[in-house]
Amino acid sequence: QKEVEQNSGPLSVPEGAIASLNCTYSDRVSQSFFWYRQYSGKSPELIMSIYSNGDKEDGRFTAQLNKASQYVSLLIRDSQPSDSATYLCAVKGSNDYKLSFGAGTTVTVRA
Amino acid sequence: DAGITQSPRHKVTETGTPVTLRCHQTENHRYMYWYRQDPGHGLRLIHYSYGVKDTDKGEVSDGYSVSRSKTEDFLLTLESATSSQTSVYFCAISEPGRQNIQYFGAGTRLSVL
Numbered sequence: 385q386k387e388v389e390q391n392s393g394p395l396s397v398p399e400g401a402i403a404s405l406n407c408t409y410s411d412r413v414s415q416s417f418f419w420y421r422q423y424s425g426k427s428p429e430l431i432m433s434i435y436s437n438g439d440k441e442d443g444r445f446t447a448q449l450n451k452a453s454q455y456v457s458l459l460i461r462d463s464q465p466s467d468s469a470t471y472l473c474a475v476k477g478s479n480d481y482k483l484s485f486g487a488g489t490t491v492t493v494r495a
Numbered sequence: 496d497a498g499i500t501q502s503p504r505h506k507v508t509e510t511g512t513p514v515t516l517r518c519h520q521t522e523n524h525r526y527m528y529w530y531r532q533d534p535g536h537g538l539r540l541i542h543y544s545y546g547v548k549d550t551d552k553g554e555v556s557d558g559y560s561v562s563r564s565k566t567e568d569f570l571l572t573l574e575s576a577t578s579s580q581t582s583v584y585f586c587a588i589s590e591p592g593r594q595n596i597q598y599f600g601a602g603t604r605l606s607v608l
Contacts, residue, residue: 418597427599428538428585430597430598481595483540485539488537
């Protein structure tokens with residue numbers, strides 16, 4: 385079983401809709417969770433971090449964490465063509481500073 | 496790219512030749528990482544460093560070595576490049592602490608023919 389798994393995609397949504405991305409992780413003691421966005425041919429950039437159960441909102445992005453279910457999600461509201469990218473889920477365990485990444489979900493927003 | 500410079504940005508080399516990729520940071524961050532990214536695999540950790548001369552292996556370290564003689568520089572060496580090492584290589588940096596937010600360089604696209 386992979387440490388971090390994401391819905392495989394690709395995910396295609398119309399402009400203005402909500403894109404929902406899911407991520408599950410296997411290490412029950414993981415403490416920190418991140419979403420990175422990666423445009424084609426570019427490097428990953430951090431868009432959200434979340435450490436406690438519940439929701440965290442930043443502009444059109446909402447991260448949701450449920451440690452009991454070992455699940456973290458990212459919602460993109462009012463999706464824009466500029467949101468078209470691959471989104472990477474990353475998880476930090478409790479004992480070190482390394483991150484484990486999922487394979488990524490590619491999102492395409494249709495104008 | 497958060498004060499991180501990777502060089503070269505693109506390289507084409509032949510099987511069996513040595514290759515060194517450089518990561519240079521101006522942020523004075525303690526931790527540095529080398530990842531490779533391949534389709535369907537996301538980012539996989541090759542090696543990382545937690546200080547000058549302090550390095551350790553990641554999940555895909557076979558065929559790679561690293562060195563860190565200064566805080567700002569982290570070198571990744573392929574002693575004898577193979578076609579399976581064709582990939583995009585990213586360097587990242589972070590500071591210790593709960594956040595451990597990693598910032599990435601622009602990447603190096605390596606082709607081994």
